[in-house]
Amino acid sequence: xxxxxxxLPTLSVQEGDNSIINCxxxxxxxDYFIWYKQESGKGPQFIIDIRSNMDKRQGQRVTVLLNKTxxxxxxxxxxxQPGDSAVYFCAENISKGxxxxxxxxxxTHLIIQP
Amino acid sequence: EPEVTxxxxxxxxQMGQEVILRCVPISNHLYFYWYRQILGQKxxxxxxxxxxxxxxxxxxxxxxxxxxRPDGSNFTLKIRSTKLEDSAMYFCxxxxxxxxxxxxxxxxxx
Numbered sequence: 001x002x003x004x005x006x007x008l009p010t011l012s013v014q015e016g017d018n019s020i021i022n023c024x025x026x027x028x029x030x031d032y033f034i035w036y037k038q039e040s041g042k043g044p045q046f047i048i049d050i051r052s053n054m055d056k057r058q059g060q061r062v063t064v065l066l067n068k069t070x071x072x073x074x075x076x077x078x079x080x081q082p083g084d085s086a087v088y089f090c091a092e093n094i095s096k097g098x099x100x101x102x103x104x105x106x107x108t109h110l111i112i113q114p
Numbered sequence: 115e116p117e118v119t120x121x122x123x124x125x126x127x128q129m130g131q132e133v134i135l136r137c138v139p140i141s142n143h144l145y146f147y148w149y150r151q152i153l154g155q156k157x158x159x160x161x162x163x164x165x166x167x168x169x170x171x172x173x174x175x176x177x178x179x180x181x182x183r184p185d186g187s188n189f190t191l192k193i194r195s196t197k198l199e200d201s202a203m204y205f206c207x208x209x210x211x212x213x214x215x216x217x218x219x220x221x222x223x224x
Contacts, residue, residue, distance in 0.1 A: 032211075046212050099162035101160075
């Protein structure tokens with residue numbers, strides 16, 4: 001099965017509301033997690049990352065939460081804006097000291113309703 | 115802000131033809147990657163490259179694929195004999211943490 005996956009394929013929220021995008025992973029050895037945003041026709045854009053020695057990390061309007069007990073990762077976006085509409089992927093890897101490939105989840109399509 | 119650039123943005127080729135996709139990673143990065151994304155699916159890791167050699171590769175990266183860093187700035191992905199199922203977006207990426215992705219090269223195999 002997949003190492004990383006997402007619970008919901010599409011999430012629709014009102015502009016200005018907060019959104020939460022969830023991700024489950026199955027490899028307990030994973031120690032590095034990233035959220036990427038992908039707009040139509042573009043490559044994945046880094047949003048925020050977190051290592052397994054942390055359970056929360058905040059950026060500008062975004063927060064990533066990591067629950068290692070249940071192997072769950074979430075991305076919270078505060079005060080969503082139209083520009084937040086995109087597909088959001090979580091990705092993970094196991095740091096082996098080299099150029100380690102990321103394993104991506106399937107993606108959640110976030111739609112911001114005006 | 116520095117970015118990963120890729121060419122061509124779109125390439126159409128006949129099945130069995132060789133294709134080379136080109137990338138210019140971010141200049142001070144040492145780790146380079148290729149990923150692909152079949153339409154509507156998730157991004158899949160192909161290969162990573164460091165110090166002029168392959169660091170890690172996935173099952174997708176078979177003998178039909180090769181990578182090269184021909185000079186100090188370019189990083190290429192070659193598909194020796196394309197198949198219909200090679201049609202996808204191919205993303206080049208660079209960096210160690212906070213890996214940065216290019217905009218992609220769309221490959222269409224007819």
